[in-house]
Amino acid sequence: MIVDPLPLRRLTEPPDATVALPGSKSLTNRALLCAGLAAGRSELTGVLFSDDTEAMLAALEQMGAALQVDRDACTVSIEGLGGVLPAESLNIDARQSGTTGRFLAPLIAVAPNGGVLDGHQQLRDRPMSDQVEALRSLGAHLVSGEGHLPLRSDGGGVRGGGVQVNGATSSQFVSGLLLCGPLFDEGVDLEVMGSLVSRPYLDMTIAVMEAFGVPVEHDDQRRFGCPHGVYASQHHAIEPDASAASYFFGLAAMTRGRIRVEGLGQGSIQGDMAFLGVLEAMGAVVRQGDDWTEVVGRDLRGVDVDLADFSDTAPTLAAVAAVADSPTRVRGIGFVRGKESDRIGGVITELGRLGVDATEHDDGFTIYPGRVRPEVVRTYADHRMAMAFSLLGVVSDGVAIADPGCVAKTFPGFWGVLESVRAGAE
């Protein structure tokens, strides 16, 4: 049991550490779904086991995919469904997982006898309407769930083909339609309307679909499509999670320390690696090999950045920016109000509680660095609020994190890894 609130202790020396991080949530849930739908047996390595990926694993099991899971070895072996969904009506609990919810909504729509897709209240509160509208225009019989979960479908076939989807709220709507596109009679041909947030996640979707043998046609910004077909089983290795790595890169930057993350290097396909460019612009030194990345901290200055492509790092940047020597303006992330918590409002409120000035904008925030005072940080059941604000507890005295267990959504071992970095510095 972790104590709640969890008191943190200021580091007395800059850390000098190498950390091994768990697999990417985004890549794990994409690979699990493709492997679960594929013809034949797939072997996945580097798999993340966390609440979000357990939700996807449970859904695949319910659909009849045969799974062998080794949580210590971080592997999953799956005998896929060969593109044939079960005749029974499905009952899927996506828990708090946006990827599970948005990747499987098209699946309950296309399953022969449909089913119910529901989740934790936190996920019920998050937007779904753009995807529901797109599914209806593709022929889905969705009998409830206007803008939110729960969603109920009679099943009975999704024609597929051409469809317009709003891209300004979540890229997961597009990813879900693409990932399930091979199940639709005519495949899918998506046109994204409006701005497209979190664009690099679509590249991750395309990369995983293509690794499992389904070609994706796309232009750079607007059109994404795939034919009707069946995924092919694969041996597939999952990279460590770049969003999880942002906390350790940020920590090195804030402490004049050095932290290396193994397994994430120049060739990474994760968009959140762009956070390294922000740290560099702030003054940190970034070094990279094929299979590792390290950050070395220096004096930090504020920056003016657009995080629309990699917004999961916005709370991390808020923490780093609080100890820089000039203000930081973050733009392009109005849509993060619809994540696990309102990540603009929450960042402003909690920095204020710690005595750091920050102002809210429609599209983000400005942080004015200042002295951090002892306080318990509220985390709004949001793993990223907990992990990001823990960084301030490592560089100042008397900070504690409420509901530290919420990190289990994507990184159950977070506090242990943070402690190992501390242990190396003392």
Ligand SMILES: O=C(O)C1=C[C@@H](OP(=O)(O)O)[C@@H](O)[C@H](O)C1
């Ligand atoms: O497709 C994915 O794996 C994700 C896409 C992003 O969400 P949005 O597209 O909703 O911004 C990101 O914030 C989330 O953590 C994971």
Ligand SMILES: C=C(OP(=O)(O)O)C(=O)O
């Ligand atoms: C937004 C997130 O998760 P998801 O949308 O996958 O629930 C996240 O992990 O920060």
